[in-house]
Amino acid sequence: MMAGNAQGAARAEDELKVATYASDYLQVYTETIDRYYAAVLQELITLEAAADMLPLYDRRLGVDTGVVAAHAATDFYLFFVDAAQVSVVRVEQLSGRLDAEWTHTAAYDRRLADVRQWLNLRLPELAEPVNMPHTDFSSFDTDYWQTQAREHGAAAARRDADRAAANLPRLRETAQRSWERNQLAQRYRDLSTSGLTPQNRGTQFERLWRDLLSFPRVAPEEGSDQR
Numbered sequence: 001m002m003a004g005n006a007q008g009a010a011r012a013e014d015e016l017k018v019a020t021y022a023s024d025y026l027q028v029y030t031e032t033i034d035r036y037y038a039a040v041l042q043e044l045i046t047l048e049a050a051a052d053m054l055p056l057y058d059r060r061l062g063v064d065t066g067v068v069a070a071h072a073a074t075d076f077y078l079f080f081v082d083a084a085q086v087s088v089v090r091v092e093q094l095s096g097r098l099d100a101e102w103t104h105t106a107a108y109d110r111r112l113a114d115v116r117q118w119l120n121l122r123l124p125e126l127a128e129p130v131n132m133p134h135t136d137f138s139s140f141d142t143d144y145w146q147t148q149a150r151e152h153g154a155a156a157a158r159r160d161a162d163r164a165a166a167n168l169p170r171l172r173e174t175a176q177r178s179w180e181r182n183q184l185a186q187r188y189r190d191l192s193t194s195g196l197t198p199q200n201r202g203t204q205f206e207r208l209w210r211d212l213l214s215f216p217r218v219a220p221e222e223g224s225d226q227r
Contacts, residue, residue: 010138011091014071014091014093014137014138015089015091016142017137017140017141017142017145018067018069018078018089018091018145019061019067019088019089020142020145020146020149021078021145021146021148021149022061022065022067022078022080022089022149023060023061023149024146024149024150024153025056025130025149025150025152025153025156026056026059026060026061026065026080026153027153028149028150028153028154028157029056029057029153029154029156029157030056030057030058030059030157032153032154032157032158032161033054033057033157033161036158036161037157037161037164037165040161040164040165040168041054041057041161043168044164044168044171047168047171047172049164049171053160053163053164053167053171054157054160054161054164055080055126055127055160056080056126056127056156056157056160059080059126061088061089062088064082065080065081065082065083065126066080066081066082066083066088066089066090066123067079067080067081067088067089067090068081068090068091068092068119068121068123069089069090069091069092070091070092070093070094070098070115070118070119071091071092071093071094071098071137071138072093072094072095072097072098072099072137073095073136073138074098074099074100074103074133074134074135074136075098075103075131075132075133075134075135076130076131076132076133076135076137077098077112077115077129077130077131078129078130078131079116079119079121079125079129079130080125080126080127080129081121081123081124081125081126082123082124082125082126083123083124092118092119094115094118097114097118098115100134102114103133103134108131111131112129112131127156127160128156130152132148
């Protein structure tokens with residue numbers, strides 16, 4: 001009974017650490033973007049691309065976001081997931097798998113794939129996972145994890161916002177093409193229901209067809225099936 005109580009207390013402490021870390025990470029992520037990338041954010045909102053490019057912006061733990069974490073004496077992983085409840089926080093100790101040799105020798109992508117499989121992680125992930133190899137999660141207190149969260153959350157915000165800024169030209173071009181395509185579709189609908197004479201409608205349809213043929217198309221990527 002006492003052993004069970006001790007295990008329950010240890011799990012509760014782990015969940016508190018992870019919840020503290022995740023909450024502070026999300027908070028500073030949003031604060032960093034608001035303070036340093038307001039213009040980028042506003043344009044992304046206009047282009048309806050903010051959620052894709054800044055996946056953790058304005059998210060809150062337990063409201064629209066959950067976390068799943070795995071740890072052992074030598075490694076720590078945390079995944080932000082698109083769910084209000086995973087018990088809000090789910091923490092698994094994988095001491096028998098996250099060993100020092102595996103952490104040191106396995107490639108990063110291989111390790112992430114292994115951890116996802118071990119956690120049976122099926123919920124949609126929101127952003128790049130947090131990984132702190134060679135870190136003993138249990139040996140640090142909540143204050144330490146708060147400090148780490150602020151550093152990591154700010155770094156993630158800068159990474160995502162810089163990437164978004166670099167992609168703005170492509171996003172603008174995509175939005176412009178979408179607008180032009182919608183304009184062509186609207187012209188077709190207007191002509192289909194207009195009161196023009198058959199001759200005038202035919203002339204307008206011919207103009208529309210020429211504009212459609214001249215509409216720029218995205219070239220297929222190298223190596224793709226072009227049939």
